[in-house]
Amino acid sequence: MSLIRRLLKVSSLSVAFALAGLGLANAEFKLDPRFTDANGDMVADAPTDASKQIDPDTLIFAYTPVEDPAVYAKVWQEFLDHLAKTTGKKVQFFPVQSNAAQLEAMRAGRLHVAGFNTGSNPIAVACAGFVPFTMMASKTGAFGYEMEIITYPGSGVTKVEDIKGKKMAFTSETSNSGYKAPSALLRTEFKLEAGKDFEPVFSGKHDNSILGVANKDYPAAAIANSVMKRMVARGVIKPEQVVTIYKSQTFPTTGYGYVYNLKPELAAKVKEAFSTFNWEGSALLKEFQTSEPPQEAFIPITFKDNWAVIRQIDSAMGVSYECK
Structure with a gap:
């Protein structure tokens, strides 16, 4: 069975648990054994052995495959140019066709920076070493x-x-x-x-x-x-x-981040690119400001806090985080 073709079994827990997650414990969540989480933030730590860190000449970026990839390659181009300038790397847009392809690409080391959709985030974190740190929001911080x-x-x-x-x-x-x-x-x-x-x-x-x-x-x-x-x-x-x-x-909306084993200095530059991108007049703003609330800025998030309700839904669904 592949990474994402796992058995999903709905429990008989109430919809208040499944959809509101009010006052209940998080879903049982664990990283794949090949990752470590020394600080307890629920995402994979960067390898302490520098030889296991990666510093690619070209960063591969993928946006979650919810719509026509050709449309979004153009929408993201200004940001990717900014990412290239900030990191000093070449940047290539990877038009993934499915959640499975995106997960497997990062897990196999072919994808370095990405936006994973809300439901895919926990599996990407657990099995692919995804480290989400930001998502789109309004200028006032409203999101969702x-x-x-x-x-x-x-x-x-x-x-x-x-x-x-x-x-x-x-x-x-x-x-x-x-x-x-x-x-x-x-x-x-x-x-x-x-x-x-x-x-x-x-x-x-x-x-x-x-x-x-x-x-x-x-x-x-x-x-x-x-x-x-x-x-x-x-x-x-x-x-x-x-x-x-x-x-x-x-x-919460799509979470953006990088693969855990990026060289820490490069990972810091990736984070800098998101926090310093100028949305004004961009294709990104034109596309995402039509959401409600409008998506017109990148705000910092943590997987531990912002994805708690999603892990609770996973628990209600009986989702397994075992990586095949």
């Missing part, structure tokens, strides 16, 4: 997105219970809003089990699910509303093509 279950007008689905007996589109098993959170919700609050009460299908990416609903290929789908808002802003879909029948609490 919600999971929405959407349908199209005239689908016959007007409430979540109507999904019974129909197809339900998810994105991938590592996605928080595209699989894990809605699966916990459907099981615990609405007593709907995949394969028994509805037919689950996997689209691979949020934009595929959103387009599938808009084009009436799927009667319902679970998606990240930040992706949908950007697609509406770009004119990819029209607002009237979709209807929201459920909206979750707010979750």
Whole structure:
């Protein structure tokens, strides 16, 4: 079984645990044995042996594969130029097609700097040595997105219970809003089990699910509303093509970071590039300011604190962090 094709089993814990995580312990989380965590921050430490640290001539960067990679290569170009200037390295955009490809690339040493989506972060940290340190937010520090279950007008689905007996589109098993959170919700609050009460299908990416609903290929789908808002802003879909029948609490957005074994001096320069990037007039701002709240700055985060609710959802889902 590959790294991400793990068995996911929804527990019978309440939706308050699965989606709100109020007052409950974090999911049992552990790093792969090849990593160390001496300071207890839940991410892999840089190797103390300098010979095991890497200092590549070209840094490979990948953005989470939620939408068309060709679009995002252009969106990220100004930032990548800034990253190159700050680090003194060449920088190459890696257009990953799936969460699995992105995880395996970092685990194999082919990916150095990346944005991993919300649900993939814990597995990337545990199995690929990913060290997230920042995410996008508004200028006031507001951040986050919600999971929405959407349908199209005239689908016959007007409430979540109507999904019974129909197809339900998810994105991938590592996605928080595209699989894990809605699966916990459907099981615990609405007593709907995949394969028994509805037919689950996997689209691979949020934009595929959103387009599938808009084009009436799927009667319902679970998606990240930040992706949908950007697609509406770009004119990819029209607002009237979709209807929201459920909206979750707010979750953290894509986490950005580097692979643990980067030379510490280089890792520090990568962090500097994110903190000093000028958003004004950039393609990055044009693309991400359409989110709500707008994403127009990089703010510091920690995996230990900001991803606690996601680890709780993983616990509700019975996710294993074993690395194959």
